[in-house]
Amino acid sequence: MKRGGILHPGLNHLLSSCGHTDYITVCDRGFPVPTGPERIDLALVDGIPTVLDVVRAVAAEWAIDRVLVAEEMALVSPERLSELQALLGDTPIERVSHLELKRLATDARGTVRTADTIPYANLLLVSG
Numbered sequence: 001m002k003r004g005g006i007l008h009p010g011l012n013h014l015l016s017s018c019g020h021t022d023y024i025t026v027c028d029r030g031f032p033v034p035t036g037p038e039r040i041d042l043a044l045v046d047g048i049p050t051v052l053d054v055v056r057a058v059a060a061e062w063a064i065d066r067v068l069v070a071e072e073m074a075l076v077s078p079e080r081l082s083e084l085q086a087l088l089g090d091t092p093i094e095r096v097s098h099l100e101l102k103r104l105a106t107d108a109r110g111t112v113r114t115a116d117t118i119p120y121a122n123l124l125l126v127s128g
Helices: 008-018 051-059 071-075 078-087 098-104
Strands: 022-028 038-041 063-071 092-095 111-113 123-127
Touching: 008 038, 008 111, 022 051, 022 098, 051 063, 051 078, 063 071, 063 078, 063 098, 071 078, 071 092, 071 123, 078 092, 092 098, 098 123
Parallel strands: 022 111, 038 111, 063 092
Antiparallel strands: 022 123, 063 123
């Protein structure tokens, strides 16, 4: 039995299956999850867990090279962007359009759906 860290077997498998520059999507509850990549649904009730909860857990066990967020996050949810920057420290955060983020999500190794309700909370974590 695993003692700590990420306990969800699907998420553990996804993270350990990624190589350098592979990426995963961590999204809010309303994101149009693509049908191709593996889907790991962690949504329980409104706001549990959030995208930040998942990023915090993943960052403790996984080398994150950079993060891609929607440009719209800075405009609509700037406090979330600030929280993300504080959490990730020196890890680069790149901005792309929301449409580009959705397009890139179709090629992700997997998608982790949360119950986040913050607009434009979606992001891509790129493996280091």
